[in-house]
Amino acid sequence: MKSQLPIEAPQAPVQPEQDAANIPLDDDLLAEIFRRLDNVASLIRCLQVCKRFYHVIASILRTEPFFLGFYHVPNSTSPRPRRLPQYIHTEPHFTNPNLNLVYLNSKRSNVYSMVETRSSQVLLRKMVHGPDLHFVLASPFRRSSETIELPPRLFDARIHCLIVCSYVPWTQQPNEEYKVVVVFSDRQSGAQFTVMGFSSLTHNWTSVSHNQNGRVTFPKRAGYQEGLEPTVFASRMLYKLQNGDYILAIDPSTLLLSKIDLPVTDRSLLCYGNHFLGRTEEDNLCFFMMRKMDLFMWVYRVNNNNVGGWFLHEIVDLNGLMDPHAMGEVATTRFSANMLDQLKGFRLVTLNGFGEGSGVLILVMADWVISYKIKSKRLERLWYSHDWATRVQGVYAYEMVWPPAPMLPLGGQQGA
Template sequence: MSAFVISRKRSREGEGEGFDHARRTRTRPSVAEEMMEEGDSGDKAPPAPTLPDDMLLEVFKRLPPPRDVVRCAAVCRRWRRLVSGGEARCLPPPAPPLRLLPQLRPVPLPPFVPAAGVALDLAFLPVPPSCGAVLVDARGRRLLLREHSPTDLKLLVCSPLDKTSLRVPPLRIAGLRLAMCALVPREEPAAFRVVVVLFGDAPNHFKVLVYSSASSAWEAATGPLGRALAAHYGPSVVVGDVVYKLQSEEKYIMAVDAADFKLSAVPLSEVRMMLYAGNHWLGKTGDGRLCFFAIREQLLLVKWVLEAPGKWAEQQPVDLRSLMRPELVGDLAHMKLSAKMGDQLRGVQARELRRLLRGHGRALLRHGRPGRGARPRVREGWRRCGATRTSRARSGTCSPAR
């Protein structure tokens, strides 16, 4: 019974805006029909734009999400408002990460989740609900999930759009510190790499492990670190084959080349401010150069673009308050901004920064000062897991490390 009350209320709400729209479209169909007759199809096409809101929502609900729903959002303003607006509450809500433990670390926003109204059903994952998994990385339309295990690194690569998943052979990491775990998309859409960096095997040594979907096996390289380093969690960004990860307290950016197994460090720019978790990020420009962002007092976003190895160029700062429009970041009136700033800004970053940063200078391919914490290419020191099935199986069960 109550369901009907709700639906009636909804349709009444819609009327206010519907009138205007109906009036506007009613003058046009004759033109449209004439054009249709001249045009390709002979379909009679009565004006669907005047369908009531809740009927349209019923239609959207029946589309396979998210692709078709997103396309609907492009059709016209009213549809966009329905797909992403507050009334989309009657669409299935984006599935809460039921089986995923709460995300405690800053991870990049999954790039494929539209504003609202799309169910991201992860029920296809072969993760037992009792164990759960943590979202570690998201890139190139894939999620990298880590299943709970104290001794092993059990990774799962899943593609929520295709509803497929792949279990990567687990790595034994007891006694080691996980410094990076990232997903690197390849040129061809079906291929990807998983890059893992571990610290502390031998004193001050690192390991770079790369799982490639092409060979279905881990490959590894190891080398000495310049000094003892702590493993931090932080945001990462992928430019070509290189994964950059923020090591905030160390004031440098770790760079790992997944093709060359090379670990290097990119020193941060002179930021002249306090950095703490959540007030600075990594990013890249549209043409693939590394960027670093930090938020100064009064919500001033400062950004630097790495123009050449070691050379950060500070850009014109952006006053974020001008971007904090409710349609972008939600209603801020009722929340304490300082506590929510990180979350809010991630939303801002995803939508606006790309536009702001587009079109600056040359591409960055080389990086880092080689002396600091970096030794290139020591491939043989650590036993490699080759491309054969047997070695894969071995690395699958336990670590070849000890």
């Protein structure tokens, strides 16, 4: 509430509001700061001021998550699977910390299966003996982890099929809350399924049991062998592709399920690796499909009557975006999303991941991992796999706001 000025006090003239981007500033604002230091010649003090100045400005501006890299899960058919997914640096830089997960190896018997990454957190399934489910929510930057276990005797891996496991950042600070949503069904018929939700505020699980009602059906196979297919969080809803049949929609607050038909009516156009889910900058669900080197993008919008529908947003020829100077030998290689074209000498391209924070679609072109930014329509090489024995298939984008919050104190060390 604004304080009232005394009547006899002179009132300051009302100035028109000025756009923050057009406020006149000194040409060398940093030099003005240095002039006010106790010892201008002190390099350490200057560096501390620059660091603090950077953190203050970055905390005010609305910045998108800085895309740091991704976690790579090799081919699950390998006779010696990795105990932890490998973190891949995309742009080696002084601000690019080491985000590997080796600190989780408290025991050599620990084996983890990657589930998904979202909001600078990594959700893994801990593979333990017994039928129960054990999850680990890890923060690679802070080198911390939290174990989340389902109540015993609710899930049995021998009779249940795990469909969805997702981490959802639900509310922001100061009452920060996250949810973990788990969906599983019985293996034999798939007619009965359970949706469970974990809240970080109450540290309790809530469950809703359903019977098959003709709208939602579950396949009898549970996606990947070592991990689950990733979900997309858009418009406060979770979405997951169900074997190219439909899109499963989950409300994390009510634990209710529904399904959304695919925008592609001809299912013969869909094959392994040529379609993926994403999220637009306006927080809408989107669907990607590749035909040869043409990238189709549909956007799902809900009207005022709460009726949703698909709209074809754009069709982009990725060959036209191949800059020989930026892409190198990738620009001179023939790629196609059609598997039959491999008989003609083309290399296979698949859609393997999506970064929700910065709107980055991740493609795997032969042994190259390529990012496609939806907004700027720019292709960028991220990584080349030299391991010819295993092919690149599981790519989980890792994003976080930089500099990370909370801000480090003046003169503090920037770790990790």
